[in-house]
Amino acid sequence: MSEIQPILEVRDLTIALPSGGDRSTAVRDVSFTVGRGEILCLVGESGSGKSVIAQSVMGLLPQTLPVQAGQILLQGEDITHAPLSRLRELRATRMAMIFQEPMTALNPVMTCGEQIDEVLREHTKLSAAERRAKVLAIIQEVLLPEPERMWASYPHQLSGGQRQRIMIAMALVLDPVLLIADEPTTALDVTTQAQILKLVLDLQARHGAGVLFITHDFGVVAEVAHRVAVLRLGDLVEIGSKDEVLRRPQHGYTRLLMKAVPTLQLKARPVDEQAQVVLKVQGLNKFYDDKRWFGPHRQVHAAQDVNLDIRRGQTLGIVGESGSGKSTVARCIVRLIDPSSGSVLLGGEGGDDIALMGAAQLRPLRKRVQIVFQDPYRSLNPRRTVGQALVEGPVNYGLSHASALERARGLLALVRMDDSAMARYPHQFSGGQRQRICIARALMMEPELLVADEAVSALDVSVQAQVLQLFEEIRSRLNLAMLFITHDLRVASQVCDQLAVMSRGQVVEYGPAAQVFGSPQHAYTQALFAAAPGRGFSFGA
């Protein structure tokens, strides 16, 4: 392989960042090659510069990010400073790109067929009939059903996975030698992701293209990569074969990342079956009525007949794909939305039923259940200091300001934050730190139940590991009951004692985590587990 010319060669690439940023270069002295038929995974946490590299290869860099030094060679041709006309010729014919969010990457007012056809119209001299045949063939090749119907469909009429297949079809229709995939499966559900990854692998093997695959998910890396390059704050810290990098990492940062990747191995923990039930959900339903003046009346079951018990000192996980109703259940329990029927018994059997309680009665009970949200950037009011955010809740319930401040200091220490944070505003903190603040804010109320709604999903893997560790610590130290909502099975396997699997608003499987993970009974659970990327791959450190 070494004597054959690589498809893509990047030599000492340095790209400047606009002044006033936190560092002067987006990427610095990055060199790598992608050979024919090879998949190189570019991994790194947010801000590591991986997408900037992809854009520089495609010639899509904004003018504020100029290439300062280095070369980008596509099959030996230097395209670093190629004129726009040349780049336009190369795109689609020799190199193509697929993006993270196919809904925004596709034009909403053109049918999918027309959009693929446009590529052919621009770059080939084929007749309309030939083009149509070719488009239908490629739609068939990406395993979409009914090519004719797909041709005539608009992007919004297709599912996320189907849209991503259209994107892939568009990228591959002219047989490019280089395919750049920028987080192509991040926006997709895990089962869809597995199908798309398989498709990319199949097509890549058949067309023999080189692939530059950008991702932050090490499960995906384990699934698709031949070679792996690890980026950190614009520096390429390690490059090598998949086994070398993932199993025997050399660089300290890679080792840290590998250690942070949550394993699918369950953390065995003795579960006290007799622990006190803190919250009992019985027959919970949430319908959304689509009332119309004309036309049929539709009802959407967001959650249907959900029964759950959450016990003191234990974590109940709810896993499921998007739209499965897991967040609906969490929000009904916290009463951010009103359930349609059923009961939510606070304090277990014979406790207060908060499911349908009026606002006035509910208010004194609210403090017993607290929630941490997914997006740490929107969970804190940008105009209030951390101290103000922390004391707000307890002061609402009559605690004096001074003692609330006292409690806030204690909790900041518990979540490993400095006292000085109190006087600062949320924008002065990173995502992980903000999530710690949100956890502290929830704990200020001394709740019996802490609900974490995808609370670690928006965080980078190393930060995620720390926050997960923090959740564990809090649960064991305060003997809290926790409800942990996540789409990520790896995360679930790390924290859950009990596990409920949801699909289409229903709990399809519910039991001790060891049992659900060990021998899943329901077909959906089995499919979900089989789809987890990088399953069976052990990351070394």
Added chain:
Amino acid sequence: MVELKVVNAVNAEALSVEAASVHVQASAWQRVRRSTSVRIGGTVLLVLVAIALLAPWLGTVDPALFDPGSRDLLPGQFGEITTLDGEQLKHRFLMGSDSFGRDIHSRVIYGTQVSLIVGLFTAVVALVFGIGFGLCAGFLRWLDGPLMRVMDGLMAIPAVLIAIALVAMWKGSVPTVVVAIAIPEIPRVTRLVRSLVLSIREEPYVEAAISLGTPTWLIMVRHILPNCVAPLVVQGTFICASGILTEAILSFLGVGLPSDIPTWGNVMAEGRAQFNTYPHNIFFPGFFLALTVLAVNILGDGLRDTLDPKMAKRG
């Protein structure tokens, strides 16, 4: 155990790097001060405010004084003017005089006071009521429909018509005119606040406040309103500009302030008949009117560019 320590040390490092990468952003106030539009508009406006405040010392006489002997003087000519005590003063008519022998310079300078006051209070009245109604419509869902339909109705009534009705009912005075101009603006502010509330109330920090047991009124005041301030300030400047303009229109049509109060609209209305012979009667008040409205609008544009995060990214 040793292993754990190593990880923690590396974790701590990762954390500090992460903290360092938080983008350092100039505060909104700093960005506002750096904006050229804000500087230009603000400076012109400050000069106009200074003129309004210093009116008695800017070579003016009482704007109500007239002298039959000094009628239709050209700008810069000297003439005489009679004070209320019957005393005859020699006076230089910087902007000429009108057909009653009144000093246009004095009337325009004092008119600045009226215009700025009308603009400011129109904006304040429209914002106060608009914010109140908007918060109610956005947060109390049952009130949304009825309240917004009333607002739609209000929007359909032209300002001039309301002004004529109010001036006919009450006496033509600054408060009457302010109310008349502010009423049609209230629905616009209400709509803006309502849409802001509807989007902000879905933010997780508002949901967090709900689960922290914060009462609804406190959520509005503490979490929602402060995050509406930027667009409201911008809207306020545009209301101010249109208020100044509408007041001049009303006065010009003779349905605004009575002609003994010097306003730019009144001065122009009185100069209209002689416009061909003595254009200065209209030129000077018109120039001041245009300058003021332009300054307020430039200021508003600058504020919008700097305070609206979407605009800030574009620049």
